[in-house]
Amino acid sequence: MDELAIAARDKCAIAGIGVTEFMKDSRRSVLSLATEASLAALEDAGLRPEDVDGIVRCPHDQITHNDLASSLGIPDLTYWGEVGPGGVGPCAQVGQAMAAIMGGLATTVLVFRSLNGRSEDRFGQGGHMTKSAPVVGGRATYDEYFLPFGLMTAGQTFALMTQSHMNKFGTTSEQLGHIAIVCREYANHNPRAQMGDRTLTMEDYLSSRMISSPLRLFDFCLETDGAAAVIVTTTERAKNLRQKPVLIRAQAGGCPPDMRGGMMFPIVMRDDPTEIGGKKAGETLYRKAGIGPDEIDVAQIYDCFTISILLQLEAYGFCKKGEGGPFAASGALRPGGSLPINTGGGHLSEGYIHGMGHVVEAARQMRGESSYQIEGAETCLVTGGPLPTGSALMLRRA
Amino acid sequence: MADRVLPRKGDRDTGAFFEAADRRELVYKACDDCGTVINPPRARCAKCGGWNTSWKQSAGKARLNTWSVVHQQVHPLFPAPYTIVVVELDDAPGIRYVGYMDGAHDLHEGMAMRVRFEPTEDGGALPQWMPDNAE
Numbered sequence: 291m292d293e294l295a296i297a298a299r300d301k302c303a304i305a306g307i308g309v310t311e312f313m314k315d316s317r318r319s320v321l322s323l324a325t326e327a328s329l330a331a332l333e334d335a336g337l338r339p340e341d342v343d344g345i346v347r348c349p350h351d352q353i354t355h356n357d358l359a360s361s362l363g364i365p366d367l368t369y370w371g372e373v374g375p376g377g378v379g380p381c382a383q384v385g386q387a388m389a390a391i392m393g394g395l396a397t398t399v400l401v402f403r404s405l406n407g408r409s410e411d412r413f414g415q416g417g418h419m420t421k422s423a424p425v426v427g428g429r430a431t432y433d434e435y436f437l438p439f440g441l442m443t444a445g446q447t448f449a450l451m452t453q454s455h456m457n458k459f460g461t462t463s464e465q466l467g468h469i470a471i472v473c474r475e476y477a478n479h480n481p482r483a484q485m486g487d488r489t490l491t492m493e494d495y496l497s498s499r500m501i502s503s504p505l506r507l508f509d510f511c512l513e514t515d516g517a518a519a520v521i522v523t524t525t526e527r528a529k530n531l532r533q534k535p536v537l538i539r540a541q542a543g544g545c546p547p548d549m550r551g552g553m554m555f556p557i558v559m560r561d562d563p564t565e566i567g568g569k570k571a572g573e574t575l576y577r578k579a580g581i582g583p584d585e586i587d588v589a590q591i592y593d594c595f596t597i598s599i600l601l602q603l604e605a606y607g608f609c610k611k612g613e614g615g616p617f618a619a620s621g622a623l624r625p626g627g628s629l630p631i632n633t634g635g636g637h638l639s640e641g642y643i644h645g646m647g648h649v650v651e652a653a654r655q656m657r658g659e660s661s662y663q664i665e666g667a668e669t670c671l672v673t674g675g676p677l678p679t680g681s682a683l684m685l686r687r688a
Numbered sequence: 689m690a691d692r693v694l695p696r697k698g699d700r701d702t703g704a705f706f707e708a709a710d711r712r713e714l715v716y717k718a719c720d721d722c723g724t725v726i727n728p729p730r731a732r733c734a735k736c737g738g739w740n741t742s743w744k745q746s747a748g749k750a751r752l753n754t755w756s757v758v759h760q761q762v763h764p765l766f767p768a769p770y771t772i773v774v775v776e777l778d779d780a781p782g783i784r785y786v787g788y789m790d791g792a793h794d795l796h797e798g799m800a801m802r803v804r805f806e807p808t809e810d811g812g813a814l815p816q817w818m819p820d821n822a823e
Contacts, residue, residue: 414762415762416762416763424692424693424694424765425693425694425695425696426693426694426695426696427695427696427699427702428695428696428698428699428702428703429699430701432702432728434695434696434699434702434706435695435702435705435728435785435786436786437693438692438693438694438695438788438814439772439786439787439788439814439816440758440763440766440770440772440788441772441786442762442763442766443762446756446758446772449756449772450754450755450756450772450774451754453754453755453756454753454754457754457797499759499760500757500759501758501759501760502756502757502758502759502760502772503756503757503758503759504756505756550727550728551728551730552728555786556728558754558774558784558786559727559728559784561782563754
């Protein structure tokens, strides 16, 4: 059943990576950011816009394939696609690029995410909801069950999930604090990280203001203006380009055991809101990759909030269900630990590019170029946003 | 600005829930053939594959499942602090609804809750939840 996935192992590669600066106010359009990151990825690969024949976007992006092709001057796009939603995108976008290449639909695919997530569209402000015409929901959004009752943001949704995990397993704020601190420790080595020069102690964490209990300020990621892009092509072709190829071992999506409709809020209607799609995504990924959690040298774990990492540590098999808190507090995730994560600082301390920054940092690790390089690292797991479904990607050093 | 964030009425899958609330009734969707509860509501039961689903009345008693006290305001119509509660119906296990409580509350998992219908300016009502021993 996995023959095609096994045959596709390492056949495609990330040949180039590019990012803009991560910042609070870009003073530029999202199209400009997408263009800049894409040009940087092409330059990194030693390619020109006319070499690109495919684009995969995230449905949350303002920028469409034709916007970006027009801005870059891509003359002949033969394939475009989109996959998401939101943070589920990046790993799945790389997977879709790989599928397009393996299927002969394109040869060189640009995968990107761009947003003015701080200066224009702040998700933390319930950005999808207009404040002047407050009749909400309908037509399979299910927002009508949530927004009129004050549940408006991702932070509040994950707060409800966190309280549920605390109720069930006795998870503590200190355990979440360890996750925030670990990401900050890595960011402190990363000159691109927005929190690069600011340290974080447990005292800082515990005294930070409560935003939506039990989540505090430092449980939240950094709303960011910026963009990130990668170029996917065949490994054969990538070998003749400027950088060492980063092999795409496998990609998989997965659904939670009790999936509901809608985007994010209906998770709280599930029988167990602490069960996420990452569990199935991980099982499928490990099977298709032939690489299990014990063989992963470094991981880039989607971190819209600290709890997102904790839930995924459990879902992706690094610890047992309910033991994410003690595992996070054990030091395993810290520099020098057995499972280094988010080695650029992640969303929590580098910048929130909706998961695409995680793909870029994973590629850096597999090229030996991270600001906190894990010595001898050969495999890197990347995960996507935990709601409503999961997505994951396994990269390997060439 | 209006005084309240209101649910869109008339949706073909969810509208009946809010129309019932306007009549001060709490309802939930379930399959007539196999009894499976369906939330968010839709027409088909994925468990047995049937389309014979309908709205049932609930007595409006529930248990608190999870909650969050919102300290940072994100919307002008929802000044902080307030509390978001998620409850599970006593008479329809598996059906969970979200409610709003003004202010910060000291809550615990499993506490008894009951529905109250909060009048809206359009003459309707929103089903909200409160501890069962209050008032």
